[in-house]
Amino acid sequence: MARGAVLLGTGGGGDPYIGELFVRAKIEAGRMPTIIDPDELPDDAFVVAIAGIGAPTVIIEHLVSEVTLLRVLARAEALYGRPIDAIVSAEIGGANSMFPLALSAISGIPVVDADGIGRAVPHLEMTCFSIDGIAATPAILMDDSGNSVVIEAASDKMAEELCRVVTGAMGAVAFGSFYPMSGGQLKRCGVLRTLTQTRDIGRSIRLARTAGRDVFADLIEVLERRDGRPARVLFDGRIVDVMRETRDGWHWGRVTLHELTDAGQVFTVDIQNEFIAARRNDETVAIVPDLIAILDRETGEPLTGEMLAYGQRVKVIGYAADAKLRQPESLNVLGPLAFGLDEPFIAIEDRA
Amino acid sequence: MARGAVLLGTGGGGDPYIGELFVRAKIEAGRMPTIIDPDELPDDAFVVAIAGIGAPTVIIEHLVSEVTLLRVLARAEALYGRPIDAIVSAEIGGANSMFPLALSAISGIPVVDADGIGRAVPHLEMTCFSIDGIAATPAILMDDSGNSVVIEAASDKMAEELCRVVTGAMGAVAFGSFYPMSGGQLKRCGVLRTLTQTRDIGRSIRLARTAGRDVFADLIEVLERRDGRPARVLFDGRIVDVMRETRDGWHWGRVTLHELTDAGQVFTVDIQNEFIAARRNDETVAIVPDLIAILDRETGEPLTGEMLAYGQRVKVIGYAADAKLRQPESLNVLGPLAFGLDEPFIAIEDRA
Numbered sequence: 001m002a003r004g005a006v007l008l009g010t011g012g013g014g015d016p017y018i019g020e021l022f023v024r025a026k027i028e029a030g031r032m033p034t035i036i037d038p039d040e041l042p043d044d045a046f047v048v049a050i051a052g053i054g055a056p057t058v059i060i061e062h063l064v065s066e067v068t069l070l071r072v073l074a075r076a077e078a079l080y081g082r083p084i085d086a087i088v089s090a091e092i093g094g095a096n097s098m099f100p101l102a103l104s105a106i107s108g109i110p111v112v113d114a115d116g117i118g119r120a121v122p123h124l125e126m127t128c129f130s131i132d133g134i135a136a137t138p139a140i141l142m143d144d145s146g147n148s149v150v151i152e153a154a155s156d157k158m159a160e161e162l163c164r165v166v167t168g169a170m171g172a173v174a175f176g177s178f179y180p181m182s183g184g185q186l187k188r189c190g191v192l193r194t195l196t197q198t199r200d201i202g203r204s205i206r207l208a209r210t211a212g213r214d215v216f217a218d219l220i221e222v223l224e225r226r227d228g229r230p231a232r233v234l235f236d237g238r239i240v241d242v243m244r245e246t247r248d249g250w251h252w253g254r255v256t257l258h259e260l261t262d263a264g265q266v267f268t269v270d271i272q273n274e275f276i277a278a279r280r281n282d283e284t285v286a287i288v289p290d291l292i293a294i295l296d297r298e299t300g301e302p303l304t305g306e307m308l309a310y311g312q313r314v315k316v317i318g319y320a321a322d323a324k325l326r327q328p329e330s331l332n333v334l335g336p337l338a339f340g341l342d343e344p345f346i347a348i349e350d351r352a
Numbered sequence: 353m354a355r356g357a358v359l360l361g362t363g364g365g366g367d368p369y370i371g372e373l374f375v376r377a378k379i380e381a382g383r384m385p386t387i388i389d390p391d392e393l394p395d396d397a398f399v400v401a402i403a404g405i406g407a408p409t410v411i412i413e414h415l416v417s418e419v420t421l422l423r424v425l426a427r428a429e430a431l432y433g434r435p436i437d438a439i440v441s442a443e444i445g446g447a448n449s450m451f452p453l454a455l456s457a458i459s460g461i462p463v464v465d466a467d468g469i470g471r472a473v474p475h476l477e478m479t480c481f482s483i484d485g486i487a488a489t490p491a492i493l494m495d496d497s498g499n500s501v502v503i504e505a506a507s508d509k510m511a512e513e514l515c516r517v518v519t520g521a522m523g524a525v526a527f528g529s530f531y532p533m534s535g536g537q538l539k540r541c542g543v544l545r546t547l548t549q550t551r552d553i554g555r556s557i558r559l560a561r562t563a564g565r566d567v568f569a570d571l572i573e574v575l576e577r578r579d580g581r582p583a584r585v586l587f588d589g590r591i592v593d594v595m596r597e598t599r600d601g602w603h604w605g606r607v608t609l610h611e612l613t614d615a616g617q618v619f620t621v622d623i624q625n626e627f628i629a630a631r632r633n634d635e636t637v638a639i640v641p642d643l644i645a646i647l648d649r650e651t652g653e654p655l656t657g658e659m660l661a662y663g664q665r666v667k668v669i670g671y672a673a674d675a676k677l678r679q680p681e682s683l684n685v686l687g688p689l690a691f692g693l694d695e696p697f698i699a700i701e702d703r704a
Contacts, residue, residue, distance in 0.1 A: 147503075162499065
């Protein structure tokens with residue numbers, strides 16, 4: 001699941017390594033996270049989204065604290081004034097898919113097989129929850145030093161801004177509870193069954209690798225199986241440049257690739273926490289909200305933005321976003337313009 | 353009181369003009385703020401400090417919202433889980449002395465004749481409340497746009513940092529409730545009867561002005577009457593330069609003065625929200641936490657940092673800080689070093 005989450009995280013959402021270790025240790029100790037299908041969730045259940053916020057470069061080095069996760073849960077129940085029946089990932093992404101599983105393992109509260117966006121996004125207000133009118137706040141943000149902040153914002157854009165500055169003051173990473181909602185709301189507004197999708201992706205990579213099959217052929221098939229959303233390998237080559245900086249709690253950058261055999265082909269991927277645009281010889285071939293993933297070309301291992309390094313041989317995959325993300329009201333908040341890219345959204349399957 | 357608060361605010365704490373208009377309008381409408389002496393406050397009363405946070409340059413242009421003040425009060429009572437028996441100023445300063453009076457006028461809750469420091473300071477953790485171990489949080493910060501943030505910090509230094517970034521995200525000014533405490537704590541840790549001191553200062557200036565007496569002679573007498581704390585005119589001259597910038601929500605600057613008749617005498621006052629150091633020909637003559645005030649030399653009107661302008665004829669007054677502020681544990685957090693000034697605290701009366 002961690003491996004699949006890195007692919008759907010499109011470079012963002014944090015490295016799952018620490019979270020994966022944490023969940024694995026709990027499972028080995030007999031404490032399994034519980035995942036329930038959306039159909040098992042009563043409409044009147046009380047659900048909150050659990051997420052880590054911060055610069056992915058920092059999240060990598062930050063241990064998940066069991067104490068903090070349990071404190072977030074306790075404080076959330078006190079704030080909302082009722083027990084939490086289930087938790088959900090705000091987004092799919094390496095670390096952010098692991099935190100709810102970790103919390104489930106230690107608390108027994110089930111995780112719903114769904115999330116708020118079916119990928120990772122750099123802003124709260126870009127989730128389908130926000131787009132469909134479920135408020136991100138009241139929210140709680142906590143750090144490992146005993147600081148806690150409750151936010152009630154007039155808009156999710158303001159919630160994002162407040163979370164961002166508070167996270168900065170907390171040392172660039174914080175954990176929190178967001179989007180208090182009913183089971184009915186989650187089923188109507190979330191992107192459903194994305195946790196099992198991460199499992200299927202991860203399993204496909206592992207099995208193809210073990211059997212010595214072409215990882216990418218299997219992977220494209222598994223991705224396209226979901227609602228027939230097209231996926232394709234956009235580029236096969238070598239990283240010749242990685243430009244990266246962490247600024248204002250954000251991860252900005254651009255990766256440049258050449259083909260292994262033909263240096264004339266230049267491929268770039270822009271990063272704004274996530275991979276947001278892929279271009280071949282300056283011509284856009286995939287753009288947000290469609291998903292862009294970069295994987296090791298030999299092992300098929302999905303890579304986060306922080307893992308990319310000069311000389312790596314990789315394949316870049318483009319994958320059509322969930323239909324919800326391509327609706328006009330969604331494109332208004334998470335289309336190319338929302339990322340400062342001055343070009344329209346064109347679906348990956350409608351490009352040359 | 354507004355006039356006296358600007359003097360004790362040592363250049364910071366905001367312009368009282370808007371707050372004064374607000375309180376005056378309430379008084380004319382028959383709604384008087386209630387001020388009680390600390391002796392009238394039961395030890396088990398529940399008290400909170402009310403303050404505006406933000407860059408003084410912004411506070412000037414920002415109208416006090418009655419709705420926001422009442423919302424702060426209601427949310428504070430909900431957060432603390434009990435009715436608020438009395439409110440107090442976190443610091444004395446133009447705007448920050450007016451907010452509690454305004455809230456008292458509209459809510460009927462009395463203001464205690466005291467504050468947290470007897471002057472204005474740029475950081476929460478610099479108040480005597482913090483120094484004496486009363487935590488600044490749980491605190492609430494709200495703006496006029498319906499955003500609210502509850503902070504519980506592991507230290508008052510962290511509380512300050514969180515308040516600062518949240519205030520920045522809220523548009524550089526926010527109102528809040530801090531330092532939930534008992535009446536007994538306030539009486540033990542606060543600087544007492546500073547509101548009546550602002551009244552006495554203001555009255556002295558007005559009466560001397562009306563009677564055509566020397567405002568400064570009367571003023572020094574009124575200031576020294578309080579516990580015998582020495583006050584003196586440090587400089588009499590003309591502003592020849594004002595350097596000022598608002599950066600990271602802070603007001604930084606330096607004012608340079610010459611004597612009216614002798615340009616050889618150069619006097620400077622450093623600003624860090626408040627006036628923090630006064631020097632004659634590079635020799636320090638007053639330094640935090642002792643108070644430095646700049647007043648119009650003809651009318652005796654106390655001036656905030658933002659009111660200072662080239663060509664103004666002013667007198668600079670130095671005034672010994674309350675004894676509490678000069679204790680070693682206080683100097684650790686609000687002495688010169690805390691402001692990045694590399695010199696020891698020397699009391700104004702111990703200088704040449």
